[in-house]
Amino acid sequence: METKRELFQTMVKRFGLLNRNCCEVGSLDITMVQSQILYEISKRSNAPMQEVADALGTDISTFSRQIQNMIKLDLIKKSPSEADKRIYLLSLTEQGNKVAQEIQREMEAHLDEIFSHMNEFEKETVLRSMALLNGAMAKSSVCCKPIF
Amino acid sequence: METKRELFQTMVKRFGLLNRNCCEVGSLDITMVQSQILYEISKRSNAPMQEVADALGTDISTFSRQIQNMIKLDLIKKSPSEADKRIYLLSLTEQGNKVAQEIQREMEAHLDEIFSHMNEFEKETVLRSMALLNGAMAKSSVCCKPIF
């Protein structure tokens, strides 16, 4: 029987989570980090930079520069907050939205393909298990620290 | 209901899989990539460099340099193959073994803590689901390509 760690290690490896690049959309090469940023911003509307950087656990200075790149790529818009002038709020541009949606589509398709190798019962079990796992991680006192 | 992609995205984020650094062992700062390398080498005895690099999906040149670093850190040993002189075989040094075991211990403890927030039935279900998922990914035609 595999240990928990082995299961996770295999999963991480199979998903290619260590890969630098995520996907091509149109003529754009999107990195993994960029796709995560697009995802986080699409989940929140007008989120402060700090909040998104924290959500991703990346250093704010690295994040700041990454945002600058993505603004140049016309994926992200940065607007000053009215309430607090120190804060800049992030949102997706029209193109950013398109790209985020395209990535979403690709990933969903990819996952569908993976799940197509299971029967209905297994699919449901696995999905429910992932939700359980996420819930347990949310409760964990050690989670999201640099351990993995 | 969350989409599959959301489930995965959350999981990846909660696990901190995007973090650069993995863990401290003694006075050593081990990066995520290094811990993956230690893991892969510990799973195989005397594996050729190419094989390990492929297993991790990293570019062989990047890998070559990383190995050089880890040799300097006295974590890895590289010995020329007798059978084929192009090939170098990788193995862990004594210290490398200690470090790998310590990481293994930490991760297992971490995972135990996470799983402690579930009941017995849930634990088993989740573990079985992960094995199912890994199996499905192994069968997938699109898996481990730079999509995620």
Next chain:
DNA sequence: AATTTTACTTGCAAAAATCAAGTTTTAACG
């Protein structure tokens, strides 16, 4: 025997990460 392929290393340039310092604005405190 000549050519191709494989396994690995090295050089170089681009991207990313880290750390420290600096700006501006808000919050906190005596």
Next chain:
DNA sequence: CGTTAAAACTTGATTTTTGCAAGTAAAATT
């Protein structure tokens, strides 16, 4: 209030990683 401290970002400088191309040596192919 007014001064000080903290928060939210940006920028600069240095180091690490990465990716691609080119190079070397050994094995496989023809």
